[in-house]
Amino acid sequence: MSDTSFNSDTALPDVTGMLCFSLYSAGHAFTQLYRPLLDKLDLTYPQYLVMVTLWNRDGQNVKELGRTLFLDSSTLTPLLKRLETAGLITRTRNPKDEREVLLHLTEAGRVLKSQAANIMRCVEDALGLDAETISAIKASVDRIRDKLRE
Amino acid sequence: MSDTSFNSDTALPDVTGMLCFSLYSAGHAFTQLYRPLLDKLDLTYPQYLVMVTLWNRDGQNVKELGRTLFLDSSTLTPLLKRLETAGLITRTRNPKDEREVLLHLTEAGRVLKSQAANIMRCVEDALGLDAETISAIKASVDRIRDKLRE
DNA sequence: TAAGATTACTTTGTGCACGATCTATATGTC
DNA sequence: GACATATAGATCGTGCACAAAGTAATCTTA
Numbered sequence: 409m410s411d412t413s414f415n416s417d418t419a420l421p422d423v424t425g426m427l428c429f430s431l432y433s434a435g436h437a438f439t440q441l442y443r444p445l446l447d448k449l450d451l452t453y454p455q456y457l458v459m460v461t462l463w464n465r466d467g468q469n470v471k472e473l474g475r476t477l478f479l480d481s482s483t484l485t486p487l488l489k490r491l492e493t494a495g496l497i498t499r500t501r502n503p504k505d506e507r508e509v510l511l512h513l514t515e516a517g518r519v520l521k522s523q524a525a526n527i528m529r530c531v532e533d534a535l536g537l538d539a540e541t542i543s544a545i546k547a548s549v550d551r552i553r554d555k556l557r558e
Numbered sequence: 559m560s561d562t563s564f565n566s567d568t569a570l571p572d573v574t575g576m577l578c579f580s581l582y583s584a585g586h587a588f589t590q591l592y593r594p595l596l597d598k599l600d601l602t603y604p605q606y607l608v609m610v611t612l613w614n615r616d617g618q619n620v621k622e623l624g625r626t627l628f629l630d631s632s633t634l635t636p637l638l639k640r641l642e643t644a645g646l647i648t649r650t651r652n653p654k655d656e657r658e659v660l661l662h663l664t665e666a667g668r669v670l671k672s673q674a675a676n677i678m679r680c681v682e683d684a685l686g687l688d689a690e691t692i693s694a695i696k697a698s699v700d701r702i703r704d705k706l707r708e
Numbered sequence: 709t710a711a712g713a714t715t716a717c718t719t720t721g722t723g724c725a726c727g728a729t730c731t732a733t734a735t736g737t738c
Numbered sequence: 739g740a741c742a743t744a745t746a747g748a749t750c751g752t753g754c755a756c757a758a759a760g761t762a763a764t765c766t767t768a
Contacts, residue, residue, distance in 0.1 A: 525570060
């Protein structure tokens, strides 16, 4: 075995040589980093992404939230119900269009926002990279994602 | 609302401005791209990553596989049982150390490898980026992941 | 060599993710 | 207004992902 990233028969790359696996495992690594930080807020990582989105724009509906997060209602509905049960948001039908469910932060949900900045600081520290480097990598990853979603 | 990526109260970035979300959503986008390709092989994306790993090195145990994929046995055990049920691998205890479960490809599992190169070609086409660009982005993402796992 | 610690894997419970399907509301066309 | 179509969410089933706890084999060490 002279080369670990290719197989002698058909030159098949190893997972460690595949971009898709890098993204897959880096995403998981982020979730692991966030876990102990979010445990204090009793939030999972996807729940945190929802909260961040609502902190930036309260009162949007499930569809709009899903467009931002690239998630559909079959993922969001149960997650949002858990946030509602936890007392962080309310889910109410839009009187103007009863098909829509409007999402609003409760006071408890708004209060939680004050701890988010601290969490983001912890994550930046763990990364230990300057803002320009992070921003450049992010732009590349966004480009990949947008290419794949075409 | 003059700036969509920051909130007026506490300058909280939007999810679309967070590197963690870029990785999270790019990972999902890859899974979505792979789905129709892997459906033909009756494999899920994580199952495919396991098969790629075994195609490169047959006969490793669950621990070693998990170290490569950054997954622990509570994720792998059920997944591997499904691959065994599908007739693609065998799971046998190591006679030298009965704690270990050795993973071996069956003939059907080996045959599947011949279709992997084609799948990888489809993915490259969808990305539509030259190898150096992809490789540079991959190196950045790996760097992030390894930083987070420190 | 017997007791305690470690290791490899399994089991259990919770929460995503997502395809497929269903329900209720709204809209468009005649 | 009646009927077809579209849209927004909800529900269901399958398969990860992972913490916590359990089991069995192996190693350590007194």
